[in-house]
Amino acid sequence: MLFLIWCLALVTALWLYLRQRYSRFSAYGVKHFQPVPLMGNMTRVIFRMEHFADQVNRIYSAFPDERFIGRYEFLNPMVVIKDIELLKKITVKDFEHFLDHRTMVDEKTDPFFGRNLFSLKGQEWKDMRSTLSPAFTSSKMRLMLPFMVEVGNQMIETLKKKIKDSKTKSIDVDCKDLTTRYANDVIASCAFGLKVDSLAEENNDFYKMGKEASTFTFRQILMFFAMVNFPKLMKMLKITLFKEAVTNFFKHLVKDTMSEREAHQIIRPDMIHLLMEAKKGQLTHEEKGVNGNDAGFATVEESNVGKKNVDKVWTDTDLIAQAVLFFIAGFETVSSAMSFALHELAVNPDVQDKLVAEIRENEKKNGGKFDYNSIQNMVYMDMVVSEVLRFWPAAIALDRVCTKDYNLGRANDKCDKDYIIHKGESVMIPVWGIHHDPEYYPNPNKFDPERFSEENKHRIQPFTFLPFGVGPRNCIGSRFALCEVKVMLYQLLQHMEISPSDKTAIPAELSTETFNLRIKGGHWVRMKIRE
Template sequence: MITLIWLGVLLVTLTLHLRKVYSRFKDYGVNHFTPIPVLGNAGPITVRLRHVAEDFDMVYKAFPEDRFTGRFDLLRPTVIIKDLDLIKQITIKDFEHFLDHRALVDDTADPFFGRNLFSLRGQEWKDMRSTLSPAFTSSKMRGMVPFMVEVNNQMIDMIKKKIVANADGYLDCEGKDLTTRYANDVIASCAFGVKVDSHTNEENQFYLMGRDMADFGFRKIMVFLGYSSFPKLMKKFNAKLLSDETGHFFTDLVLRTMEDREVKEIVRPDMIHLLMEAKQGKLSYDEKSTKEADTGFATVEESDVGKKTINRIWSNTDLIAQATLFFVAGFETISSAMSFALHELALNPEIQDRLVQEIKENYAKTGGKFDFNCIQDLTYMDMFVSEVLRLWTPVVGMDRLCVKDYNLGRANKNATKDFILRKGEGLSIPTWSIHHNPEYYPEPYKFDPERFSEENKRNIKPFTYLPFGTGPRNCIGSRFALCEVKVMLYQLLQQIEVLPSDKTKVRAKLAKDTFNVKIEGGHWIRLKLRD
């Protein structure tokens, strides 16, 4: 009887608590779908019924007149921002109210994810951004392009050998696997100074560790949602995103490489060298570049936060955490963009032909020379890549954590009270949904690089194109990503024709088993030697 009484008390307490949690939006007229107890609105994601982009898109479209809507990630209320003026206020004008991201993990349990630039908060984030931003200017990217070219040649040689060895004269391959291995080898070279050939040595340790780190499958989704709603419990169980084996691998790699370079006085213009300079306080922001003369339309500009000079000493753990972040971003998000680029080339031969023509003209103009300057001169290439990043944006949304109470105003015309976002509550900006809004992009699911022609791109509304985020907390690596994608396409299309294979998904759907953006059933393409 006593046990039953206590169970009853526990059930009543839980019910009252859930009722309080799930009533957060009710009195303010903030529209949202009815949450399921404990799971909130995250049920379809956790049981893999929908991709997170599709899940957020349902909320975005369900209430078309609203400035913002609500949802519950398990027990955590989150505001979904739709109004463009509000996005501008949050990310730029009132940025100090939304300085931080929500925690992915606890920084003591998992320092390599918890101490990287994405996860750092407050003044520590500002200091790290100021420390690292000089490493991502155009002048620094210029020095890394030759490493990308070298890795790309390695991949193309492998492709050509396999095509020649096949009596049918072509190679059917899974594009995501191809570009992930290429991205792995680029980041190994450009970030760590390690030469790897993941196309020949398919199970090399560097690739296996990277795959473990970058794969945001079910376990990592649950860790992320767990820290979002039950941070103390997750910390108690020492839950982490990165396995101990992978953590030890990158710790040893970074420290050993830095020590070896100091002893042998090796200078190589890669991320390890830049991190060593950052640790010694030798990096400074010395570039005044404009968007028009940069790596493309999608490039984001550094804010005043990143251009400040600081004299802070960072620990080895902090430096390893930044190297880890470079790897995750370089391994997954860039390879995602490249795999969708190949997918669209296979389905749009007329676009591929125009791109090849521009590459031929540039090749003739430069006498076969290819460097950073060539990337700036490829107008149609930039239109093509910009449209890939719109239609298939690798990061489907931006999140922010409110660090000071903030008045968002009224959610819609029927709301009777302003909604005050409280300190510690989060919001999301649904990039995927904005990129697919027909009000901003007519026929949003049609692949059309002409949206980004010199004439048309001027008509794109501010804050409707966000592949690398916006405001001071935008993606620090936009130049690196754009360089890598364009180098791959330039060299590949000179020699290889991209065609649909028997397995190509003409009507592509997002795979539901991961936060990452990839095609259900694979990114299958056919490669042939170009005449």
């Protein structure tokens, strides 16, 4: 009898607790889907019934006339911002109220992943942003382009050999695998000064570690959400997102590379060199662009936050953490953009033909060569890449943590009181939903580079194109990513004709097996040597 009484008391206490937790939005008239006890609105994602991108789009579309809506991530309320003017206030005008990202990895448990630019908070983030931003100017990217071209040449050589060895003079390629290996070799060269050929040597350590660090398996999805939503518990249990072998690999790689360069006075214009310069305080800000050109429509500009001079001394751990971030970001997000670009070029041959014509025109104009300036002057190339980033944004949603109580106003005209978001609560910016909103992009499910033509791009409303984030906390590496994608497409289309294969997914659906962006059934296309 006593046991039953205790059980009843615990159940009642849990019910009262959940009722209180899940009444956060109802009290203010903020619309939301009914949460499942303990799971909130995460059930369909966690049980792999729906990809996170599809959930973001579904929630965004369900309540069309709201300024913001509610979402429960397990027990935690999260406001989803829909109104563009409110989004602008949060990310720019009142940025200091929403300075930080949510904690994903505890810096004490996992310093190499918890001390990077994405994870740092407050003044430390501002100082690190100011320290690193000079490393990502157009002039620095121009010096890295030859490294990208070198990797592209070895990729083309391998593909040509495989095609010539085939009986049909064409091969079916999983372009996600191809672009991941290409991105791996680019980041190995541009960040760490290593020469790696992941197409020829498929299981090299650099590729294996990178794939393990950047691919979110089902276990890692659970760990990721647990760390974000229950950080104290995960810290107490000393659970890390990445295996010790991955952490040790990067630690020794960066330290050994820096030590060797210092000992032998080696200077190579890559990220390791720039980090070493940053540690000495010798990186300086430069004027925008190269000869007036920048990286394209999607480029995000550095804010005044990142342009201040700082004299803070960073530890080796801090520098290793930034190198790890460069690697993971360069490995997964860039390869994702490239793989979706190849898919769209395969299923939209008219777009591919037009882009090939521009590449040939550029070759003719520049004697068969291209450099950073000429590739930035390719108008249609920029249109295609911009539309890829709209249609398949790697950042499905952005988050910001409220650092001091903030009045969001009323969710809709029928609400009778303002919604005050409290310190420690989060907001979500639904990039995927905004990019597929017919109000901003007519016929949003059509791949149409003409949206970004000179005649049309003025119609794109500010703060509705967010592939690299928004505000001072945008992606510091937008120029690097755009340059890499354009170089890869340029070289590949120079030599290869891309078409659908029997395994090409038409229409493309997102796989629920991973948190990463993957096409269900794979990113298959057919390649043959271009005449």
